[in-house]
Amino acid sequence: MSSVWIVGAGMTKFGKHVDQSVVDLGAEAVLAAIADAGIDPRRIEAAYCGHVFQGMVAGQRVLAQTGLAGIPLTNVEDACSSGAVAVREAALSIRAGEHDVVLAFGMEHLTARFRGALTPAEDDLETAVGLTMPAIYAMRARAHMQEFGTTRRQLALISVKNKRNASLNPFAQFQTTVTVDEVINARPIADPLCLYDCSPVSDGAAAVILVSDRARRTITRTALRLAATALRTGEVDRGLSTMAVEPITQRTARAAYEQAGIGPEEVDLAEVHDCFSIAEVLRVEALGLFPIGDYPARVERGDADIGGMLPVNPSGGLLGKGHPLGATGVAQMVELVRQLRGEAGQRQVAGARVGLAHCRGGKAAGVEGAACTVNILAA
Amino acid sequence: MAEPASTAAPMVPLQPGIFVDDASGVPRLAGTRCRTCGTYYFPRRQVCAQCLGTDTETVPLSERGVLYTYTVVYQSTPEFRTPYLLGYVDLPEGVRVLAPLADLAVDDVRAGMPLRLVVEPVRTDAQGRVVLGYRLHRAQPDETRPEETPPA
Numbered sequence: 001m002s003s004v005w006i007v008g009a010g011m012t013k014f015g016k017h018v019d020q021s022v023v024d025l026g027a028e029a030v031l032a033a034i035a036d037a038g039i040d041p042r043r044i045e046a047a048y049c050g051h052v053f054q055g056m057v058a059g060q061r062v063l064a065q066t067g068l069a070g071i072p073l074t075n076v077e078d079a080c081s082s083g084a085v086a087v088r089e090a091a092l093s094i095r096a097g098e099h100d101v102v103l104a105f106g107m108e109h110l111t112a113r114f115r116g117a118l119t120p121a122e123d124d125l126e127t128a129v130g131l132t133m134p135a136i137y138a139m140r141a142r143a144h145m146q147e148f149g150t151t152r153r154q155l156a157l158i159s160v161k162n163k164r165n166a167s168l169n170p171f172a173q174f175q176t177t178v179t180v181d182e183v184i185n186a187r188p189i190a191d192p193l194c195l196y197d198c199s200p201v202s203d204g205a206a207a208v209i210l211v212s213d214r215a216r217r218t219i220t221r222t223a224l225r226l227a228a229t230a231l232r233t234g235e236v237d238r239g240l241s242t243m244a245v246e247p248i249t250q251r252t253a254r255a256a257y258e259q260a261g262i263g264p265e266e267v268d269l270a271e272v273h274d275c276f277s278i279a280e281v282l283r284v285e286a287l288g289l290f291p292i293g294d295y296p297a298r299v300e301r302g303d304a305d306i307g308g309m310l311p312v313n314p315s316g317g318l319l320g321k322g323h324p325l326g327a328t329g330v331a332q333m334v335e336l337v338r339q340l341r342g343e344a345g346q347r348q349v350a351g352a353r354v355g356l357a358h359c360r361g362g363k364a365a366g367v368e369g370a371a372c373t374v375n376i377l378a379a
Numbered sequence: 380m381a382e383p384a385s386t387a388a389p390m391v392p393l394q395p396g397i398f399v400d401d402a403s404g405v406p407r408l409a410g411t412r413c414r415t416c417g418t419y420y421f422p423r424r425q426v427c428a429q430c431l432g433t434d435t436e437t438v439p440l441s442e443r444g445v446l447y448t449y450t451v452v453y454q455s456t457p458e459f460r461t462p463y464l465l466g467y468v469d470l471p472e473g474v475r476v477l478a479p480l481a482d483l484a485v486d487d488v489r490a491g492m493p494l495r496l497v498v499e500p501v502r503t504d505a506q507g508r509v510v511l512g513y514r515l516h517r518a519q520p521d522e523t524r525p526e527e528t529p530p531a
Contacts, residue, residue: 128394130465131465132456190452236428238418240473243467365477
């Protein structure tokens with residue numbers, strides 16, 4: 001079975017793009033990734049596109065703009081994990097021996113469709129009684145506070161950190177920092193979470209080029225090894241378990257570490273799904289990167305800063321860089337590529353060799369999340 | 380508790396199949412019980428996720444529970460008037476149900492407080508039909524009925 005290597009990465013700036021369609025954004029990211037890899041586009045044998053709300057055959061419309069039309073393409077929908085699953089499907093097609101050079105991309109134009117809080121699926125029972133995505137994380141924040149003594153100020157510090165990191169990333173939606181007081185006193189969204197505890201409504205796209213061992217030998221660009229790609233779905237709720245921990249991420253992480261043959265202590269930086277400030281806590285702890293219940297205090301000490309013990313979301317994460325759903329999981333890989341190549345500029349994590357990307361998407365009544373991914377990239 | 384007097388307006392459930400009448404003909408939230416291993420589910424499931432048994436039954440769920448966690452929603456979709464209280468209540472069957480908290484101010488709400496899950500009209504839809512939903516209410520202090528426990 002061939003190893004899988006990433007040889008090209010590109011993305012659009014995330015933000016509000018009133019003058020560009022989702023197809024424009026997708027094409028910009030795809031062309032950037034091809035240029036970054038330095039390959040002839042005719043070598044791309046297949047493509048996988050992650051998106052949630054972009055309608056029928058969105059991926060094919062991007063191929064038509066980029067000279068790639070004709071190759072096999074699969075559109076992937078797994079809520080906020082869609083892009084990460086597109087990367088995984090591309091990798092599996094290489095492992096299976098079906099393809100040698102594959103494109104994975106993700107995209108979303110949300111500002112044209114939504115304002116404010118997103119919800120789970122429209123016909124889900126919990127949506128029908130008033131659940132929003134901020135509301136579920138607000139309730140989990142309260143559970144974490146109750147169980148581990150996490151404070152409002154500690155949660156705010158996560159938004160402060162990620163927006164500071166975003167201010168060092170020219171592709172991030174936000175280029176300005178916020179203070180703890182600004183986070184705590186911002187407009188309430190779902191108590192205790194306020195505006196800056198929530199990832200924004202974003203437009204954007206990201207793309208990567210994956211290749212087999214055989215194709216890698218013909219490419220001069222630095223190749224980074226996809227050491228693991230794991231996917232799990234949420235289990236059906238049975239009994240009354242705590243909402244302050246996250247079994248779906250724990251199970252996915254175990255599978256990824258086993259595949260990579262490493263443990264969490266070997267990870268040099270992590271891009272985790274911080275759709276809300278509390279979400280970063282739940283995920284970092286479930287990934288085993290910091291002990292359960294301990295992460296908020298460690299953030300307070302600076303352990304998760306760029307230059308800290310284990311930098312978390314150096315790109316700015318979803319809170320700072322933005323969260324165009326389908327693009328998110330691919331953009332995390334773009335950041336890992338930049339970091340492991342030493343091309344991350346002011347936000348460079350010194351000596352980074354192993355990077356981990358985590359997404360968790362979706363919610364349905366009586367199920368613990370919908371889709372969770374962990375992708376590990378190694379220099 | 381008697382069934383509400385019939386009204387002129389037709390009634391529809393918030394979603395199909397979420398209610399079932401209890402022994403006295405009162406609509407309750409419908410759960411699933413696995414006859415093989417006894418595990419309860421809400422919403423209903425066709426196959427038991429615990430033992431993969433397919434011998435399951437639809438059962439009315441208890442109306443008394445304990446609040447696990449809650450929030451005040453300040454920003455929502457256009458169908459909902461904000462702010463509103465929303466919480467997860469734990470029922471004695473071992474299922475957790477999300478519902479709006481009615482008749483309660485945020486300062487009166489505490490995790491761990493007993494609440495009553497009441498099936499009741501929640502709004503009128505575009506066709507003028509009364510929508511039957513469910514909400515959490517303060518447990519009455521004079522309720523002397525012992526805590527309901529599910530059959531073993």
